Amino acid sequence: MLSDDDAYAVLRSRDGRFDGRFFVAVVTTGIFCRPSCPAALPKRENVRFFRSSAAAMGAGFRACKRCRPDTAPGSPEWNVRADVTGRAMQLIADGLVDREGVTGLAAKLGYSERQLRRQLIADLGAGPQALARAQRAANARTLLETTSLPAGEIAFAAGFSTIRQFNDTLRQVYSTTPTSLRGSRPAAHRPPGVIHLRLTYRPPLDLRHLFEYLAARSIPGLEEAGPDFYRRALNLPHGLGLATLRPGPSYVSCELRLADLKDLPPAVRRCRHLLDLDADPRDITDHLTRDPLLAPAVVATPGRRVPGHVDPAEMAIRALVNDETTAGRALLAHLIHACGTPVPPEPGPPPFLADGVTHAFPRMDVLVNADAPAPANALARALAAGVVHLGPEADRDQAERGLLALPGMSREAVARIRLRALGDPDVFLPTDPAVERGLSHLGLTAEDSQRWRPWRSYAMQHLAT
Known part of the structure; x- marks a missing residue:
């Protein structure tokens, strides 16, 4: 997490590359936003920063209707970190808490529920239930806006256990009702399924x-x-x-x-x-371009990502x-x-x-x-x-x-x-024919790849052109 002063500098610059890394809450409005939100810049003394949208919601802040912080990209940390917090975030995003509860989440990770909750609060400012609740709210909003299903069906499809819980959460998070979130778009234009x-x-x-x-x-x-x-x-x-x-x-x-x-x-x-x-291409590019031999290939092919799998x-x-x-x-x-x-x-x-x-x-x-x-x-x-x-x-x-x-x-x-499959950012395949050709073209060897840690998976995408 950036220091509060650095985070405020990011907020002032409206840098969208930090969306999802942290969230900005304004105490005078009771609203939390992405760092790139185009709303008027709040005073420094009126701003609080959170590691997760769930932590902001837990502190009583509502999601901004303008920048929609609930739809920000996920933090790139969860792609890189292989610790319990990173893996827990991936499982919560996969809906495991809705299917198996916090007990199932803790069992998957080999932790007790108390240990897991303590770790997530320390890292993210919110426990597994709060993180799953934020996920449910985002699911409900998506289904309300893109399907013609009755609100009752959406509540259970989104992971809520009761209609009342569904309504209360949307009121707290978005300061509105399911009907208002659905908007005025004709139901006929929302194909079922x-x-x-x-x-x-x-x-x-x-x-x-x-x-x-x-x-x-x-x-x-x-x-x-x-x-x-x-x-x-x-x-x-x-x-x-x-x-x-x-x-x-x-x-x-x-x-x-x-x-x-x-x-x-x-x-x-x-x-x-x-x-x-x-992924955050800024961090990756900044690191890989420190190698003067690899830098031209990185600059020539911006935006390369590592293909994952479903x-x-x-x-x-x-x-x-x-x-x-x-x-x-x-x-x-x-x-x-x-x-x-x-x-x-x-x-x-x-x-x-x-x-x-x-x-x-x-x-x-x-x-x-x-x-x-x-x-x-x-x-x-x-x-x-x-x-x-x-x-x-x-x-x-x-x-x-x-x-x-x-x-x-x-x-x-x-x-x-x-x-x-596992999204490891630091894999290198020196015998891959495309990688071999890329290394040869740039006058590099497989040993040179050690300089590119921990982003060798991305270096390969620039080599294999």
């Missing part, structure tokens, strides 16, 4: 490079992609989903079709992770069979059509099926006995049995040790799993 979102990020962002990367590795039936879109089926906690991502003017346009609206939080988190939308288990299987190769993608296509979950034409209106997307990736318990290479069966067995954990709760080093103990698992495959 379809949610349209704007996923924010810190610029710059090279979406074309991301979409081209995903298109080059797309598996027929599971996903389709082009230079300006990406679409795929999702396995979510309560059922299937279909996500379509496109570039917007200053955001990523996200269309979600969900079999169960309770899956909104995990669907959004996974799409954000896929495109690495919570399903860590799927990414592990893909890395094991090597979806970078034609043979690997052919094997994956066979497994998807033979063992994957068919995407039904109509789990609910409107039609769910999209051109080219017919199946979700096979579940791990199904892949255990699939007609696949023995190492893939063994990996699926370890993931299904919980011997290896790759979800948001996973410790990266522990996951690596578990993966390397499995038959047929190479260090390069594990590195790719750390890179894309």
